[in-house]
Amino acid sequence: MRKWFWGFLFIAFGFVCSIAAERNPRTERISGSAGDVLEDDPVGRLKVYVYELPSKYNKKILQKDPRCLSHMFAAEIYMHRFLLSSPVRTLNPEEADWFYTPIYATCDLTPTGLPLPFKSPRMVRSAIQLISSSWPYWNRTEGADHFFVVPHDFGACFHYQEEKAIERGILPILQRATLVQTFGQRNHVCLNEGSITIPPYAPPQKMQARQIPLDTPRSIFVYFRGLFYDVNNDPEGGYYARGARAAVWENFKNNPLFDISTEHPTTYYEDMQRAIFCLCPLGWAPWSPRLVEAVVFGCIPVIIADDIVLPFADAIPWEEIGVFVAEEDVPKLDTILTSIPPEVILRKQRLLANPSMKRAMLFPQPALPGDAFHQILNGLARKLPHQKSIYLKPGEKILNWTAGPVGDLKPW
Amino acid sequence: MKLSALQQSYLGRRSNSFRSSGPLDSSSDGAFKSPAAVFWLVLHGLSCLISLLLGFRFSRLVFLLLSTSSTYTSPFHSPTELAKTLDIRSVIPADPVGNVPLPFPNKTATNSRVVVGRHGIRIRPWPHPNPVEVMKAHRIIERVQTEQRLQFGVKDPRKIIVVTPTYVRTFQSLHLTGVMHSLMLVPYDLVWIVVEAGGVSNETASLIAKSGLRTIHVGFSQRMPNSWDERHKLETKMRLRGLRIVREKILDGIVIFADDSNMHSMELFDEIQNVKWFGAVSVGILANSANIDETVVEKRGEEENPRMPVQGPACNVSNMLAGWHTFNTLPFAGKSAVYIDDRATVLPRKLEWSGFVLNSRLLWKDGDKPEWMKDIDTLDGDIKSPLDLVKDPSVVEPLGSCGRRVLLWWLRVEARADSKFPPR
Numbered sequence: 001m002r003k004w005f006w007g008f009l010f011i012a013f014g015f016v017c018s019i020a021a022e023r024n025p026r027t028e029r030i031s032g033s034a035g036d037v038l039e040d041d042p043v044g045r046l047k048v049y050v051y052e053l054p055s056k057y058n059k060k061i062l063q064k065d066p067r068c069l070s071h072m073f074a075a076e077i078y079m080h081r082f083l084l085s086s087p088v089r090t091l092n093p094e095e096a097d098w099f100y101t102p103i104y105a106t107c108d109l110t111p112t113g114l115p116l117p118f119k120s121p122r123m124v125r126s127a128i129q130l131i132s133s134s135w136p137y138w139n140r141t142e143g144a145d146h147f148f149v150v151p152h153d154f155g156a157c158f159h160y161q162e163e164k165a166i167e168r169g170i171l172p173i174l175q176r177a178t179l180v181q182t183f184g185q186r187n188h189v190c191l192n193e194g195s196i197t198i199p200p201y202a203p204p205q206k207m208q209a210r211q212i213p214l215d216t217p218r219s220i221f222v223y224f225r226g227l228f229y230d231v232n233n234d235p236e237g238g239y240y241a242r243g244a245r246a247a248v249w250e251n252f253k254n255n256p257l258f259d260i261s262t263e264h265p266t267t268y269y270e271d272m273q274r275a276i277f278c279l280c281p282l283g284w285a286p287w288s289p290r291l292v293e294a295v296v297f298g299c300i301p302v303i304i305a306d307d308i309v310l311p312f313a314d315a316i317p318w319e320e321i322g323v324f325v326a327e328e329d330v331p332k333l334d335t336i337l338t339s340i341p342p343e344v345i346l347r348k349q350r351l352l353a354n355p356s357m358k359r360a361m362l363f364p365q366p367a368l369p370g371d372a373f374h375q376i377l378n379g380l381a382r383k384l385p386h387q388k389s390i391y392l393k394p395g396e397k398i399l400n401w402t403a404g405p406v407g408d409l410k411p412w
Numbered sequence: 413m414k415l416s417a418l419q420q421s422y423l424g425r426r427s428n429s430f431r432s433s434g435p436l437d438s439s440s441d442g443a444f445k446s447p448a449a450v451f452w453l454v455l456h457g458l459s460c461l462i463s464l465l466l467g468f469r470f471s472r473l474v475f476l477l478l479s480t481s482s483t484y485t486s487p488f489h490s491p492t493e494l495a496k497t498l499d500i501r502s503v504i505p506a507d508p509v510g511n512v513p514l515p516f517p518n519k520t521a522t523n524s525r526v527v528v529g530r531h532g533i534r535i536r537p538w539p540h541p542n543p544v545e546v547m548k549a550h551r552i553i554e555r556v557q558t559e560q561r562l563q564f565g566v567k568d569p570r571k572i573i574v575v576t577p578t579y580v581r582t583f584q585s586l587h588l589t590g591v592m593h594s595l596m597l598v599p600y601d602l603v604w605i606v607v608e609a610g611g612v613s614n615e616t617a618s619l620i621a622k623s624g625l626r627t628i629h630v631g632f633s634q635r636m637p638n639s640w641d642e643r644h645k646l647e648t649k650m651r652l653r654g655l656r657i658v659r660e661k662i663l664d665g666i667v668i669f670a671d672d673s674n675m676h677s678m679e680l681f682d683e684i685q686n687v688k689w690f691g692a693v694s695v696g697i698l699a700n701s702a703n704i705d706e707t708v709v710e711k712r713g714e715e716e717n718p719r720m721p722v723q724g725p726a727c728n729v730s731n732m733l734a735g736w737h738t739f740n741t742l743p744f745a746g747k748s749a750v751y752i753d754d755r756a757t758v759l760p761r762k763l764e765w766s767g768f769v770l771n772s773r774l775l776w777k778d779g780d781k782p783e784w785m786k787d788i789d790t791l792d793g794d795i796k797s798p799l800d801l802v803k804d805p806s807v808v809e810p811l812g813s814c815g816r817r818v819l820l821w822w823l824r825v826e827a828r829a830d831s832k833f834p835p836r
Contacts, residue, residue, distance in 0.1 A: 026563055162528050185526070215564035217557040221549050236530075243531040250533060255541040257549050276556055306526045331536035338548040342555040349556070 027354040028347065030316065037315045038356045039370055042377035043087045046384055049096035050083050051135070053103070057127055061107045068107040072289050073115060074201040075182070075372075076104055076149040078363050082373045098178075098380050099137055099146040103127050106152045117158040121171055121404070122412035124148070128173050142399050143177040144390035147380060150174075151200065153285040155181035157190040160284065165190055172403040176390075178383070180376055182287050184309025191309060196379040198372060199311040202292040204362045210269040221257040222337065223275035223299065224248070225268055226290075227283070228260075244304050245281050247330040255334060272297040276345070277323070277337055281305065292361045295321075298352045300345065302337070304330060312360065312375050314382070321351050561599060566685040571601040571665030573772055575654035577647045578616060578672045579609040579636045582827035585619055587672040592623045594676045600685070603628065603665070605657055607650040610635040628657060638829055639751050644761060647671075648795050651765055655788050659775045667772050669765040673824050680819035683812050684769045689782060690802060691809040694724030695767040696818040697739050697760055722818055723760070724767055725810035733810050738762045758824040761797065766820060768798040769811070782807070 030038055058080065062068055068077060080102040083089055090096050105120040132138040138146065150156045156174050157165035169189045170179070183190055184197035191197075228249035230240040237246055252258040260279070265271065272278055278294040282305035291310070294301040301322040303310070310318045318324075325336055351357065359370040367373050392398065402409060574595060578588060595602055604627045608616050612631035620627050632650050637643060651669060658667060666684055670676060674695075684691065697720065721739050728734035739760050741748070749756040774785045784803045791800070799805045812819050 166528065187525070213564075215560060217560055219553060219557070221553060238530040238533060242526075243533040246533040247535065250535045251539040254539065257541065257546060276553065327531075328534065331534050331539070334541065334545050334549075338545040338552065340552075342552055345552060345556065346559055349559075 026350065028350045030321075030351060030354055030357055037378060037382075038360050038375070040374075040378050040381075041369065042374055042381050045381040046088055046097045046377065047090040047095055048083055048086075048088050048098045048100055048377075048380075049090055049093040049137075050080075050100050050102065051131055053101065053127060053130065057123065058102045058104050061104045065107060065109050067109055067113060068104065070203060071109075071113060071115075072200040072202070073106040073151040073182075075151045075198060075363055076106060078201065078365065079149050079180075079373065079376070080104075081365075082367050086367070086373075086377075088377060093135065093137060096137075097145065097384055097386070101127055101131060101146065101148055103148070105150060105158075114160075115152060117152055117160060119412065120152070120158045121168075121408040122410055124171060125173060125408060126412040140392065141176070141386075141390045142392060142397070143174070145386055147178040147180055147196075148174060149180045151180075151182045151198070153183060154190045155179055155183040155195070156192075162284070168405065171408075173399055173401060175399065178380070182311075183285055184311075184313070185286050185305075186307040186309055188307075194383065196376060197309050197311045197313060198376060199292045199361045200287060200289045201363055202289045202296070202361075204364045207269060207293065207296050207362075212270050212273050216274060218274055218276050220259045220271065220275035222252075222259065222277045222279060222302070222333075223271060224258075224260040224279040224281075225263060225265065225271075227262055230284075233284075240284065241282050242306075242327060244327045244330055245283070247327075248279065248281060248304070248333065251331050252334065257334065269293070269297065272299050275299045277302050279304065280322075282308070291322075295352060295361045296358050298349060300348050300352065302333075304333075311372075312379065315375060315378065316357070316360065321348055321357070323348075558599075566682060569600045569685055571603060571663070572598060572681060572684070573658055573663050573665045573667045574602065574604045574670045575607070575651055575658075575667060576604065576670050576672055577607050577609070577632075577650035577654070580613050580615050581636075581829075582831045583825065584616070584672070588616070588619055590675065591670050591672050592620070592625075594678070595625060595670070596623055597678060598681045600681065601665070602626065603663060605630065605654045607632055607654050609646060609650060628661075630654070630657060640749060640758065643752075648765070652788060652791070652795070655775055658772050659777060659788065662776060663772050665772050666769055667775070668769045671764075671766050671822075673822075673826075674766050675821045675823065677819050679817070680812075683817075683819060686811060687769050687771060687809060689771050689774060689809070690785075690807060691769045691811045692725045692815070693767050693769070693811045693820065694722050694737070694815045694818045695764055696821040697721045697723060698821055698823045699739070699744075699757055699759055720818075722815075723764060723822075724812075724818075725808065725815040727810055727814040731810075731814050733806060733808060736763065737815070752826055752829045758826075760822050760824070763797045763799065764822055765798050766822065768808075770801075 058077075062077060068074060080100075083100055093099070103124060105123055106115045106117070108116045108119055110116060128138065128143070148156070150158075152158065153160045154162065154165035156170045156179050157168050158171065159165040159168055166189050170192060175192070179192055179195040180198055181191075181195055182198055182200045184195075185191055226245070227240075228245045229237055234240040237243070240246070248260065252260060259271075259275070272293060276299065278290065278297075278299035278301055280288055280290040280294060280301045280303050282288070286305040286308045291301050291303070302325060303318075303322050304325050304327060306327050310316070310322075323337070323340065325333060329336065356370050359368060360372060360375050363372050576588075576591060578584060595604060602625050604620070604623070604625050606616065606620055606627060606629045608629065609632050611633065612629055617629055620629060630653065632646075632653060634646060634649075636646060655667070657663075666687060668680075668684060680693065683693065699721070722737055723739055724737055725733055726735045726737050739762065741759055744757055744759055747756050748759045773779055774781050775788060784807050786801055786803060788801070795801070799808070802808070
């Protein structure tokens with residue numbers, strides 16, 4: 001009888017200790033809609049087979065322009081490198097759950113560094129023709145168990161201008177594949193159901209090198225650096241950012257609480273660490289690296305982009321971490337931000353201080369557990385097991401290989 | 413539509429831009445040589461010429477006057493300044509491209525309710541800060557900073573005991589208000605011991621009462637003498653009087669000497685929380701006057717940057733106390749102010765009291781304190797420098813990253829002794 005009593009006491013004590021340990025006053029656990037999945041380990045839950053494509057699809061392109069390694073679309077290159085040496089990689093395609101095609105479609109840069117998407121559809125088409133003829137796995141499912149990393153502005157629509165991107169739509173041959181992209185907007189042509197949204201690439205070493213002591217008091221209320229009017233491409237105003245950035249400028253340029261300007265200061269990262277709110281409005285596309293920077297530096301992101309789908313939205317509870325403001329409410333931004341109760345603000349800062357949150361937004365080299373690479377694999381693992389219906393019967397064809405603009409059908 | 417035809421001709425000329433946006437392209441009718449088109453072309457040419465002359469886009473004004481369905485603001489040097497003060501709604505673009513039918517049969521064409529195209533820039537009628545909201549924002553900032561201090565700042569902060577000698581004179585409210593405001597901003601518990609020469613006076617008492625801090629106001633029977641030497645001696649005695657109060661009341665905390673003419677930084681109060689028993693900080697000396705002798709100026713001109721002299725602890729390579737930086741009085745030999753009314757430079761002492769902090773337990777009668785601390789009852793005005801309080805000067809702890817950070821500044825500006833300017 002005594003033994004039971006002591007055993008029960010011991011268990012109760014352990015229970016109390018574990019509860020107390022969870023309530024770390026500095027950070028809070030992040031429980032997303034899919035549970036505490038940021039710390040899941042994908043190793044053992046899925047197997048990925050990496051196709052061996054000729055180097056004209058990947059290495060040669062990178063050699064031509066090494067700038068691709070540091071711009072915000074570099075995720076496609078680092079994902080390839082990560083998968084090559086990851087334990088989830090399998091050399092036996094028969095046991096693979098997912099197939100990865102390493103194409104660097106976003107590496108054709110202008111002299112100023114912006115990627116041109118005009119050749120990307122043909123490149124992807126040519127790569128898929130190669131896979132489907134050399135391996136039987138594409139034809140088996142017409143790509144439903146393949147995934148592609150397409151980090152460009154509007155994902156697999158392969159255009160930087162929204163109207164043209166919507167006109168083109170997602171490349172027809174990629175319709176059944178899973179797309180890993182940075183673009184995410186609800187009810188938009190360029191976001192397929194089942195796509196995985198990832199954060200844009202931001203250089204982790206640069207950000208870690210510019211950290212300031214944590215006891216520096218946060219004295220800036222709202223911080224933003226960037227364009228409000230894109231005079232080169234939108235001289236009349238009203239197109240860029242759907243007028244939202246211009247509205248921010250016009251309404252708050254005289255407000256001392258808002259530290260907003262178009263300057264490019266050398267202390268940008270340090271200033272973000274001294275701010276409470278960081279604005280992340282849309283630009284030509286709704287996503288931006290500002291979200292990653294705000295999360296890493298502990299500044300609450302204020303997201304001004306209607307219907308945006310944020311990275312890893314099923315694993316990270318963004319409503320609890322950031323503040324969402326509709327574009328039409330921008331004139332009332334100061335009222336909205338000052339009416340948030342301080343306890344809510346402190347809770348958001350605690351969630352942001354959680355190191356697993358910061359890790360999930362970054363692409364470090366070499367990969368660390370819990371980083372964005374692992375979150376992508378977690379996302380892919382959550383989609384397993386594949387439904388039986390994706391496997392086509394022999395002779396069945398769903399995709400139309402000749403759909404799309406005529407220019408896309410030319411060989412690359 | 414009038415709007416689209418003219419916009420088209422504008423867009424046709426902008427083909428050089430990288431992102432030539434043309435949502436109204438789709439509503440094209442092709443070129444047609446009807447009189448209407450010619451008329452509009454002529455009007456367009458005329459508007460261009462007028463704009464050249466006037467220097468702004470005259471056609472915008474025409475559009476504003478013609479289009480009654482909606483108004484929008486244009487942000488930069490536009491003649492429609494009036495439009496900015498109107499309450500604005502968003503423009504419905506002439507042909508929203510979001511409704512282009514999708515060519516894929518297996519997509520249910522649920523278009524985004526976010527429309528692609530041109531939107532209005534919303535400006536509220538009074539785009540200036542609201543004072544109530546500004547106050548709310550400042551409270552939020554305060555709350556966030558308190559939380560930061562709790563998490564990352566000093567753990568278990570000790571009370572700060574400030575000893576200030578003062579007396580009623582012209583510049584008293586100037587100096588004392590400065591110190592008072594610095595002390596009011598200190599985030600830790602504070603006790604302010606004000607020792608006043610010439611007895612407790614109403615002016616000083618009313619000044620201190622405004623601070624809302626816990627104060628102990630004591631009078632000292634002697635009046636402030638006229639020569640600087642005598643003044644320094646009296647101030648030392650006043651500070652000892654303050655230390656005696658700490659002993660009598662058995663106050664627990666960190667004792668700091670804040671002369672009323674000095675300037676303190678907020679980091680000073682954070683840094684002195686690190687002191688164990690007896691510490692020293694670096695004091696920047698702002699000894700300057702209008703009549704610097706020419707020889708002194710020449711000498712200074714030889715250096716690249718005449719640097720501010722600093723008094724404080726000096727450390728060796730292993731960050732241990734190795735000596736003291738003191739103020740060099742040689743350039744001023746014979747030229748320094750002797751009396752208050754002199755127009756020469758006022759010099760600080762070799763080592764100023766304000767650069768030293770001590771743990772109040774050193775002053776208690778009993779209790780465990782290190783044996784190198786002298787009993788303050790045994791000293792009385794014999795003290796030349798604060799280091800005379802300890803038997804062994806090497807026990808002093810250098811603060812502020814070993815004296816490299818200057819955390820307060822010494823300055824002595826006084827009006828003439830016979831000035832009649834009222835103290836408030």
